[in-house]
Amino acid sequence: MFVVMAVEATEAELNAVRSIVLEEGLTPHENRGGERVVIAILGEAGARLERLADRLGALPAVESVTRTTRPFKLASREFHAEDTIVRVGDVAIGDGSFTLMAGPCAVESREQLFETADAVKAAGATILRGGAFKPRTSPYSFQGLGLAGLRFLAEARERTGLPVVTEVMEPGQVEHVAEYADILQIGARNMQNYSLLMGVGRTGRPVLLKRGLSGTIEEWLMAAEYVLSSGNPNVILCERGIRTFETYTRNTLDLAAVPLLHQLTHLPVVVDPSHATGKRWLVKPLAVGAAAVGADGILVEVHPRPDEALSDGEQSLTLAQFAELAAAVRPIHEAVRAQGRADVLAPSVLRVGGDKH
Ligand code: PEP
Ligand code: MN
Numbered sequence: 055m056f057v058v059m060a061v062e063a064t065e066a067e068l069n070a071v072r073s074i075v076l077e078e079g080l081t082p083h084e085n086r087g088g089e090r091v092v093i094a095i096l097g098e099a100g101a102r103l104e105r106l107a108d109r110l111g112a113l114p115a116v117e118s119v120t121r122t123t124r125p126f127k128l129a130s131r132e133f134h135a136e137d138t139i140v141r142v143g144d145v146a147i148g149d150g151s152f153t154l155m156a157g158p159c160a161v162e163s164r165e166q167l168f169e170t171a172d173a174v175k176a177a178g179a180t181i182l183r184g185g186a187f188k189p190r191t192s193p194y195s196f197q198g199l200g201l202a203g204l205r206f207l208a209e210a211r212e213r214t215g216l217p218v219v220t221e222v223m224e225p226g227q228v229e230h231v232a233e234y235a236d237i238l239q240i241g242a243r244n245m246q247n248y249s250l251l252m253g254v255g256r257t258g259r260p261v262l263l264k265r266g267l268s269g270t271i272e273e274w275l276m277a278a279e280y281v282l283s284s285g286n287p288n289v290i291l292c293e294r295g296i297r298t299f300e301t302y303t304r305n306t307l308d309l310a311a312v313p314l315l316h317q318l319t320h321l322p323v324v325v326d327p328s329h330a331t332g333k334r335w336l337v338k339p340l341a342v343g344a345a346a347v348g349a350d351g352i353l354v355e356v357h358p359r360p361d362e363a364l365s366d367g368e369q370s371l372t373l374a375q376f377a378e379l380a381a382a383v384r385p386i387h388e389a390v391r392a393q394g395r396a397d398v399l400a401p402s403v404l405r406v407g408g409d410k411h
Contacts, residue, residue: 055103056133057093057110060117067115068093078106083127083283085134090117092134094127096283122401126275126319128282129289131398134320140260140288142217142236145180147260147290148322152387153351155219155324156376157183159366160196161203169358171210173373177380181237182207182216183353187223188365189241196364204234211236219262219353228253237262242294242329245269245277255284262290262353264326267297271311275319291315291323292353295330304332304369307340312347317399328355328369337371338379345386348395354379 057071068084071093075082080097099106103121111119122132140147147153156174161167161184171182186203188196199206207218217236222228223244232238237260244250245266254261261281265274278289293312295305307330315323325344327337341352357363357370371379 055095058118059091063115126279129278154179155181155353160185177377225249225253251280252284255281255286260288264292294326322350324351325349326353345383
């Protein structure tokens with residue numbers, strides 16, 4: 055349930071709403087939008103909902119009380135109509151620009167990282183990616199350099215000025231990784247690791263939340279809700295392909311998720327065409343597709359010598375290929391931006407399911 059306050063509502067009137075909600079053992083969570091305050095009521099109201107809605111609706115400073123059947127509240131457009139812009143240093147994600155995040159799958163050495171960082175920066179990337187702790191399907195595969203990798207990332211940031219995004223795999227690692235990283239990445243395999251989500255939520259540091267291998271959009275938004283409700287509004291969603299019956303590609307990129315999410319949520323959405331396809335030659339066409347459907351940016355794996363990469367070489371672009379990709383997506387993004395984003399649809403249009411045939 056959301057309580058929309060009148061434009062002229064005073065602090066005392068807001069307090070009246072807060073105390074009624076707290077009296078019921080529920081939690082008020084506010085969004086101070088451009089004009090008015092919207093208060094989301096979090097918690098299970100159960101049978102009390104009706105009476106509570108009537109009571110709040112009767113207050114003079116309350117303009118309307120809206121019910122929502124969606125399980126995600128803080129992530130929803132109903133709660134937060136304006137787009138969230140996540141700021142990392144001088145970079146803004148979700149402000150209408152197209153953010154290029156690029157770098158190796160795994161940090162392998164200082165030289166490999168520096169060479170890649172210099173090249174992706176020259177091609178227009180504004181965020182450097184690189185895994186120090188790698189979630190590998192096989193325990194025998196390269197697991198990442200760990201702490202040494204984090205240190206190289208921090209050095210690469212010093213050198214290039216690019217903020218860095220890197221994955222944190224366990225709740226116990228969060229503080230440590232947050233000392234080095236500008237954006238904390240939650241990997242697909244950890245999308246529903248709730249203690250990890252709450253851990254990164256408590257840091258307040260921007261979070262790049264990958265979609266789980268079999269995560270529905272609603273489950274993904276509920277994962278975002280864990281971060282948001284832990285006090286961290288800086289969540290970037292990353293579509294990286296989902297598991298389907300198809301085997302020619304590593305995953306199936308769900309591009310429909312991008313405009314759909316822009317309707318359902320205020321959070322920025324980026325696309326990872328590298329893990330989505332697993333194939334180098336498919337990365338550019340899908341990056342172009344991501345720009346065409348209105349993504350806020352892309353996350354791309356790049357390696358100076360992909361054939362020697364210790365992880366995900368097959369899907370990693372060479373430095374020259376990344377420069378080509380960057381040049382290809384720019385005009386597409388400009389054209390889409392000139393058209394403007396679609397108006398937000400009524401919630402009834404955005405029901406789960408829909409016609410099957
Ligand atoms: C990665 O970005 O290197 C990664 C492991 O991605 P995902 O969690 O999407 O598989
Ligand atoms: Mn990878």
